Amino acid sequence: MSRWLGRLRGRSADHERSGAVARERLKLVLEYDRAQITSAQLDEIRAEIIDSISRHVSVNRADVRVTLERDGRLVAEIPLDSARPAPGGGR
Amino acid sequence: MSQGFTEPPIGYTNEAADRAAADHARKGSESMPAQVITVTSGKGGVGKTTATANLGVALAARGRNVVVVDADIGLRNLDVVMGLENRVVYNLIHVIRGVTQAEKALIRDKRVPGLMLLAADQHADKDDVSPDEMDALCASLRPFADYIIVDSPAGIEQGFRNALAPADQVVLVTTPEVSAVRDADRVIGLVEATGKPSPRLILNRIKPELVAQGDMMTTDDVVDVLRIELLGIVPEDGAIVAATNRGEPVALQAGSRAGQAFHNIAARIEGERVPFMTLDASQQSFLDRLSSLFRSGHGPAGGAR
Numbered sequence: 596m597s598r599w600l601g602r603l604r605g606r607s608a609d610h611e612r613s614g615a616v617a618r619e620r621l622k623l624v625l626e627y628d629r630a631q632i633t634s635a636q637l638d639e640i641r642a643e644i645i646d647s648i649s650r651h652v653s654v655n656r657a658d659v660r661v662t663l664e665r666d667g668r669l670v671a672e673i674p675l676d677s678a679r680p681a682p683g684g685g686r
Numbered sequence: 687m688s689q690g691f692t693e694p695p696i697g698y699t700n701e702a703a704d705r706a707a708a709d710h711a712r713k714g715s716e717s718m719p720a721q722v723i724t725v726t727s728g729k730g731g732v733g734k735t736t737a738t739a740n741l742g743v744a745l746a747a748r749g750r751n752v753v754v755v756d757a758d759i760g761l762r763n764l765d766v767v768m769g770l771e772n773r774v775v776y777n778l779i780h781v782i783r784g785v786t787q788a789e790k791a792l793i794r795d796k797r798v799p800g801l802m803l804l805a806a807d808q809h810a811d812k813d814d815v816s817p818d819e820m821d822a823l824c825a826s827l828r829p830f831a832d833y834i835i836v837d838s839p840a841g842i843e844q845g846f847r848n849a850l851a852p853a854d855q856v857v858l859v860t861t862p863e864v865s866a867v868r869d870a871d872r873v874i875g876l877v878e879a880t881g882k883p884s885p886r887l888i889l890n891r892i893k894p895e896l897v898a899q900g901d902m903m904t905t906d907d908v909v910d911v912l913r914i915e916l917l918g919i920v921p922e923d924g925a926i927v928a929a930t931n932r933g934e935p936v937a938l939q940a941g942s943r944a945g946q947a948f949h950n951i952a953a954r955i956e957g958e959r960v961p962f963m964t965l966d967a968s969q970q971s972f973l974d975r976l977s978s979l980f981r982s983g984h985g986p987a988g989g990a991r
């Protein structure tokens with residue numbers, strides 16, 4: 596019943612809610628507006644940063660954030676994974 | 687700095703209100719210099735004029751002298767939202783051009799001692815005023831006020847630069863929509879580029895039911911991307927429509943959620959720590975029921991705070 600109601604209101608599982616869609620679209624336009632770097636490029640930068648840092652220390656991949664600030668600064672937040680020892684070699 | 691008036695403004699005859707105003711002028715703080723707060727947005731229609739009128743009411747209700755200035759030249763409407771349109775004789779252009787003095791152009795709002803309006807000129811053009819002239823205008827208003835709140839036009843053109851020029855603080859209004867937040871981001875960049883402090887954010891027209899069902903961006907979503915200080919959240923409220931129809935800002939009424947939100951924002955502007963409204967849908971419907979009970983006369987007729 597509640598599933599049926601949910602579907603009636605567009606709440607089916609395979610549809611992301613529009614609020615979340617709006618948030619993602621907003622992030623994309625702002626990335627572009629702020630420095631005209633595409634989100635694909637940002638993803639690439641993020642991957643390369645993770646690769647290069649993890650040669651030295653262990654990082655938690657999922658927690659690494661690379662964002663473009665309004666003033667044109669590229670900011671990377673890289674929480675170190677202190678629980679695990681550094682891998683000690685390249686990958 | 688509250689020095690009151692050397693002569694009563696046009697159309698101001700009510701003796702009781704006069705006394706209240708005089709009391710009020712004494713109450714205003716003596717040491718604090720006037721603060722110019724510019725209310726702006728990127729996108730139009732997000733609630734700048736509504737916010738200006740209600741913050742004017744709410745700050746004046748706290749015992750401050752407040753001048754609200756309609757800098758949306760050519761599209762004057764702050765006077766209408768405040769219900770003072772019939773009392774406008776002089777406007778901002780008259781003061782800037784020296785046709786009259788500031789104190790003669792200010793319209794005192796009889797409902798709230800300490801609240802004054804300087805109207806825009808319906809027939810002038812934004813380009814008729816320069817940022818320097820706006821600066822000088824606000825300087826001439828400072829002796830009358832603790833706060834000067836400037837309602838700016840939409841966009842990032844001349845009118846925006848005029849409104850921004852005199853600002854000590856900037857309040858940025860947006861709704862939780864992609865286009866409005868995107869434009870807000872642009873404005874933040876422009877404000878910061880002038881060396882002024884980062885704007886503080888009012889997130890307007892939040893619909894708790896939509897947020898609850900996931901169909902509206904949350905306050906956190908918007909604050910996360912804009913990365914400026916949150917000054918307040920204002921729910922979507924039918925009372926605003928009715929209030930605007932009547933020319934009585936919601937902050938004048940007891941029991942409205944939006945009015946309460948503006949009183950909270952006024953308190954934060956004055957440095958008080960007021961918790962943000964919790965806007966979950968179930969609570970809203972409960973409060974709505976409660977406030978309609980109040981309106982029907984079963985509850986206390988307290989202020990909106």
Ligand SMILES: Nc1ncnc2c1ncn2[C@@H]1O[C@H](COP(=O)(O)OP(=O)(O)O)[C@@H](O)[C@H]1O
Nearest residue numbers: 730731732733734735736891921922923926930
């Ligand atoms: N919180 C709100 N709830 C309901 N209506 C609102 C709210 N805020 C603004 N409005 C309405 O939205 C419209 C645009 O608001 P306004 O203050 O004139 O915007 P702006 O000055 O930014 O163009 C007006 O009709 C106003 O009554």
Ligand SMILES: [Mg+2]
Nearest residue numbers: 734735758763
């Ligand atoms: Mg307006």
